[in-house]
Amino acid sequence: MTIPHPNIPSHQRAAIRHGTGTTSTTTIETIPVHPPGPGQILLKITWTGLCGSDKSLLRDEWTDFGLTMTPKAQGIAGHEGVGTVVAIGPGMENRWKIGERAGVKWIASTCGECEFCLTGTDEVNCVNQVNSGFSAPGTFQEYCLADGRYASRIPDGVADEEAGPMMCGGVTVYVACKRSNVKAGQWIVLPGAGGGLGHLAIQFARAMGMRVIAIDTGEEKRELCQRLGAEVFIDFQQTPDVGAEIIKITKYGAHGIIVTAATKAVYAAAPRYLRPNGTLVAVGLPKDASILAGAPPILMALKKLNVVGSIVGSLKDVEEALDFTARGIVHPVLTKGKLEDLDSWVEKMANGQLAGRVVLQVAS
Structure with a gap:
């Protein structure tokens, strides 16, 4: 009935x-x-x-x-x-x-x-x-x-308008952070960090104890990323060699990178930001079917890189992501x-x- x-x-x-x-x-x-x-x-x-x-x-x-x-x-x-x-x-x-x-x-x-x-x-x-x-x-x-x-x-404490984006965008980057295998105290790179997915990824990564390198452009994005907890902000339009800057900060490269920006340039550059055994998480979905996530085989082999995909999350993942908002840790x-x-x-x-x-x- x-x-x-x-x-x-x-x-x-x-x-x-x-x-x-x-x-x-x-x-x-x-x-x-x-x-x-x-x-x-x-x-x-x-x-x-x-x-x-x-x-x-x-x-x-x-x-x-x-x-x-x-x-x-x-x-x-x-x-x-x-x-x-x-x-x-x-x-x-x-x-x-x-x-x-x-x-x-x-x-x-x-x-x-x-x-x-x-x-x-x-x-x-x-x-x-x-x-x-x-x-x-x-x-x-x-x-x-x-x-x-x-x-x-x-859950109580989460407004409807905040809960909506957690149904997809929020849980997507939450699961991506987990799939990056980056541990507390290790470096993660977030291209497009000031965007709809990136700004949530900063918050989840920080909540998990990761050290965040945010990549975006403009003072507005810089202020947002730093306010949300990014330890380092790299303006890609003001930085001649982003990869060299990441090596300078991390010594050997980042432990992980989450690609939310669905562009050929970001996917091409991302593997070179990683240290040996680093993990690239492909999240952004380009409309151009010719864009690939990965690196030349010699780079993949020599650095033993990991490339994984991530899409939304399970029912349990959504529950966990919402809990971060209910506890006041992550807010879109x-x-x-x-x-x-x-x-x-x-x-x-x-x-x-x-x-x-x-x-x-x-x-x-």
């Missing part, structure tokens, strides 16, 4: 994509609100983050990789949504209560039956996963259905907007005009 909230409307507002490629746009339209089925909950979305992946899906930037928004998404992107439970589907009555807060992530649901799900720690690679804004309607709508097993519970720097202005925010993101993470108010 579905447990509803008495004030759920029959229709809602949603940002629907029209067109394809870089000329695609979204319009606010009225669509039905669907009740939750077995295993589902219905959320009234208050805030949703705008992630770089949303831009890539809305503008078909990953077609070279065979990734485009599927018809099942119904043109509704978004995967960093947070809201209030307003209806509970059959089977979820003992897990959720009306009025509790929950978050919707890139991974909307997993099968729980494949080899990766059954390991208990690696469901991120579930072969039957459903993804918000890609193969299911996302969070750019007022009311969003969510898998009650896989929605994230939002937010730029706030409205769902109605989605296209203008996507354009600003495409032009590199945004600082920190963008969150859009969906419902009050």
Whole structure:
């Protein structure tokens, strides 16, 4: 039996994509609100983050990789949504209560039956996963259905607008920090440190005891990175040889580097910032399929470098990342907007005009 909230409307507002490629746009339209089925909950979305992946899906930037928004998404992107439970589907009555807060992530649901799900720690690679804004309607709508097993519970002390970016951007760099294998007291390099992912990576790295070298440009980015805990800031436009500067600071090179900037130049330079046995973590997803993460084989072999990829995180990883915010250790720097202005925010993101993470108010 579905447990509803008495004030759920029959229709809602949603940002629907029209067109394809870089000329695609979204319009606010009225669509039905669907009740939750077995295993589902219905959320009234208050805030949703705008992630770089949303831009890539809305503008078909990953077609070279065979990734485009599927018809099942119904043109509704978004995967960093947070809201209030307003209806509970059959089977979820003992897990959720009306009025509790929950978050919707890139991974909307997993099968729980494949080899990766059954390991208990690696469901991120579930072969039957459903993804918000890609193969299911996302969070750019007022009311969003969510898998009650896989929605994230939002802890006290974390505002909805802060929790949204943690559903993807925050947990992505948190897991990347873990996959870097950099220990407390060791050096990690963060190119693009003043950006949406980078500024969160600084905070997680510092919380784990790492020594942070932030790379970006401009006094505004310098002030932000140093305020968030970067020990060293390198302005790449003012520094003739960034690699030499890193060697000067670290003696043998950094122990790890997290590449969030999805550019060919950064991926090409990153391995040379590392010391022997160092680890490069590939996080940024370029739309150019010719860009590779790695180094010439002779450099890889002589320095015994590690190159690993990292994408979002497990349900447990999200819980851990949210706990850093609940304890006041990690806070996203937010730029706030409205769902109605989605296209203008996507354009600003495409032009590199945004600082920190963008969150859009969906419902009050």
